[in-house]
Amino acid sequence: MPTQYEEIGQRVKAFRMASGISAEEVAQRIGISRTALYRVEKGEIAKIDTLERLSELLEVSMPTLLGVGIEYMASAVSYFERTRQLEERADQIIVLASPVSFLLASDRFSAVMEKTLRESVPADHPQRAKYLADADQVAAILEERKKTYMRRRPSIVNLLSAEQIARFLQAGLMGKLDLPEAVRQERLAGARAEIEHLVKMLEADDLGVQIGLVTDILPHNGFQIFRQADRSTLTISPFRLGEHPNIRVGVAMLTSAPEALKLHEKIVKEAWRTALKGEEAADYLRGLLASDSVPLPAVPALAAEPPVAKRKAAARNGK
Numbered sequence: 001m002p003t004q005y006e007e008i009g010q011r012v013k014a015f016r017m018a019s020g021i022s023a024e025e026v027a028q029r030i031g032i033s034r035t036a037l038y039r040v041e042k043g044e045i046a047k048i049d050t051l052e053r054l055s056e057l058l059e060v061s062m063p064t065l066l067g068v069g070i071e072y073m074a075s076a077v078s079y080f081e082r083t084r085q086l087e088e089r090a091d092q093i094i095v096l097a098s099p100v101s102f103l104l105a106s107d108r109f110s111a112v113m114e115k116t117l118r119e120s121v122p123a124d125h126p127q128r129a130k131y132l133a134d135a136d137q138v139a140a141i142l143e144e145r146k147k148t149y150m151r152r153r154p155s156i157v158n159l160l161s162a163e164q165i166a167r168f169l170q171a172g173l174m175g176k177l178d179l180p181e182a183v184r185q186e187r188l189a190g191a192r193a194e195i196e197h198l199v200k201m202l203e204a205d206d207l208g209v210q211i212g213l214v215t216d217i218l219p220h221n222g223f224q225i226f227r228q229a230d231r232s233t234l235t236i237s238p239f240r241l242g243e244h245p246n247i248r249v250g251v252a253m254l255t256s257a258p259e260a261l262k263l264h265e266k267i268v269k270e271a272w273r274t275a276l277k278g279e280e281a282a283d284y285l286r287g288l289l290a291s292d293s294v295p296l297p298a299v300p301a302l303a304a305e306p307p308v309a310k311r312k313a314a315a316r317n318g319k
Helices: 004-019 023-030 034-041 048-058 062-066 076-087 107-119 128-152 162-171 181-204 258-274 278-291 308-316
Strands: 071-073 092-096 155-161 209-214 222-227 232-237 252-255
Touching: 004 023, 004 034, 004 048, 004 062, 004 071, 004 076, 023 034, 023 048, 034 048, 048 062, 071 076, 076 128, 076 222, 076 232, 076 252, 092 258, 107 128, 107 181, 155 162, 155 258, 162 181, 162 209, 162 278, 181 209, 181 278, 209 258, 209 278, 222 258, 232 258
Parallel strands: 092 155, 155 209
Antiparallel strands: 071 252, 092 222, 222 232, 232 252
């Protein structure tokens, strides 16, 4: 069970990462050593005035930093980092995310995802450099999330929207619309391959992974519930991967408020009751794949890109 100070430290780290300010500069600007800052992030007791200076510098309220009420995150970096931290301890994860749930996505999706994140940043955006850096950070965090999931294997309940999957098959795995035709065809094939991967997961009938395909309406914004023995946490996020990814616009929220959890758990229970599951869901998706009007190009073999950290190291060495 994490202590209150450990959770404060996790929030400090998430918001510090999103700020784009190095740990050394943060420490210098609030008047402590870098070692002292790392101790705060690891969950050691911090002085109130230190937290107040961090709150001001990182532009986050003290209630959010202390975990009082709702945490608000206007940065995809801080949101995905907080998600990673929650997954480190969760026993069960309930996910409403369409058309792709990252932890269950294929290796192919992970290989293409960073490209789509960078594509989603307009070439003429005044903060393009910042958002490209955010895309690199998000990709690195997601890489760590996948490693954590493969190591811990918490149980997952995943609700997916059949309507959003159908749109995904038509739109493809793209970060923008004006891609060269050859790339567009490749990304359309990538979307089909991802749904074929989902069909295989449904057929595998893994007891640790429960997937429900919802043919009725679902909330547009995704949410997740992280369950531990002693508490549950809800996250609601506008940030999305896959179809028309968004890591720039919106405000994510995180809370353990009983009422919020109860209302969202009710949505899950009602959607799960009527959702298609197992072979029935697999047959439905096969029907979507068969009736898809998009031409069916051969899926080219994509070489997985090296992890972000390796690429950056190679760049520093001039390779």
